[in-house]
Amino acid sequence: MTLVQALFVVALIAVLLAVIGFATVVVAGAARGGAGSFVTPALLGRMVRSPAERAEVDRWAFYAHRISGFAVFAFLALHVCDVGLYGLSHRLYDQVHQLYGTAPLRLFECGLLFGILFHTLNGLRILAIDLADLRVVTARRLLAGAFALTVVLALLGSVVILRPVLG
Amino acid sequence: MRVPGALDGRVADAGAAARPRALGTRRRALVWVMVRLTGLLLSVLVLGHFALTHILTDVANTGSSFVARRWGSGVWLAWDWLMLAAALAHGTAGIWVAIEDYTPSPAARRRRQWALLALAAVLFVLGSVTIARVILG
Numbered sequence: 001m002t003l004v005q006a007l008f009v010v011a012l013i014a015v016l017l018a019v020i021g022f023a024t025v026v027v028a029g030a031a032r033g034g035a036g037s038f039v040t041p042a043l044l045g046r047m048v049r050s051p052a053e054r055a056e057v058d059r060w061a062f063y064a065h066r067i068s069g070f071a072v073f074a075f076l077a078l079h080v081c082d083v084g085l086y087g088l089s090h091r092l093y094d095q096v097h098q099l100y101g102t103a104p105l106r107l108f109e110c111g112l113l114f115g116i117l118f119h120t121l122n123g124l125r126i127l128a129i130d131l132a133d134l135r136v137v138t139a140r141r142l143l144a145g146a147f148a149l150t151v152v153l154a155l156l157g158s159v160v161i162l163r164p165v166l167g
Numbered sequence: 168m169r170v171p172g173a174l175d176g177r178v179a180d181a182g183a184a185a186r187p188r189a190l191g192t193r194r195r196a197l198v199w200v201m202v203r204l205t206g207l208l209l210s211v212l213v214l215g216h217f218a219l220t221h222i223l224t225d226v227a228n229t230g231s232s233f234v235a236r237r238w239g240s241g242v243w244l245a246w247d248w249l250m251l252a253a254a255l256a257h258g259t260a261g262i263w264v265a266i267e268d269y270t271p272s273p274a275a276r277r278r279r280q281w282a283l284l285a286l287a288a289v290l291f292v293l294g295s296v297t298i299a300r301v302i303l304g
Contacts, residue, residue: 002262020263025269026265026269029268029269066261068266069258069261069262070261070262072258073258073261074225075256075288076254076255076258076290078285080251080293080294081290083234083294083297084202084293084294084296084297086231086297087296087297087300087301088236089232092234093230093231093274094230094231095233097229097231098229098230100226101225101226105226106226109221112217113221115215116213116214116217117214120209120210120213120214123206123210124210125207127203127206127207129185130203134213146297156270157221157222160221160222161221161222163202164225164227
């Protein structure tokens, strides 16, 4: 492993730790704020039984939006740096780029795709709520749609991304 | 999240002097619109970028020769620079609010927000220089 490759790996680990740290702060803040309950089997059971309980989902959509946004921004910081190597030397850029083709990085890209898709689709939902002044029920249906579309598209994308290393 | 303008300083209270001056209502409204506009723009730019470099092209084939070919076109240079600027503006505004929510201490809040602005500025300059060098050859 060359020096830039080692630096990239260290920076990537730092990005992952920052995301875990931020997610912990958000989730701990959710509990401290006393704004509602954690996602527990009991809560999920209530939400399935009664649509009135589904307001909880909106709150967790907000946290998921915040955490996925932070994660994408953290990776963007690293990505601007590794693409910046292209201006410095094509050889250094290619050394780091080789890592992107490895199995762990491909797995990371799948996670990134999940984050980007959820943040994008939920963001478009928020825009629609603001512009069209949607009812709560419609907004919640759109959230379910955004979540389902995220899972379907991200899984399809993950198959394409992982295929070369799965053989 | 705080209601826009709720801490504009019109209400005199003990903590007011220690708190950093909150953004004015008008500026908050402008940031709100900016976040929506850049978000809409990024939904096309980022998904298009990801689809091209990870789905349509395998990531193993996006080495420097791929970048050289792609950046041979002014459209992709403009695409990437616009994506950089929009993503940094959008992300900085988002994390700015997150810092406000999770940092009760005014001094620490100001420190973190300055660090965020510094990081965004460095990334903007780094990315812009990378693209400018390609244009200037």
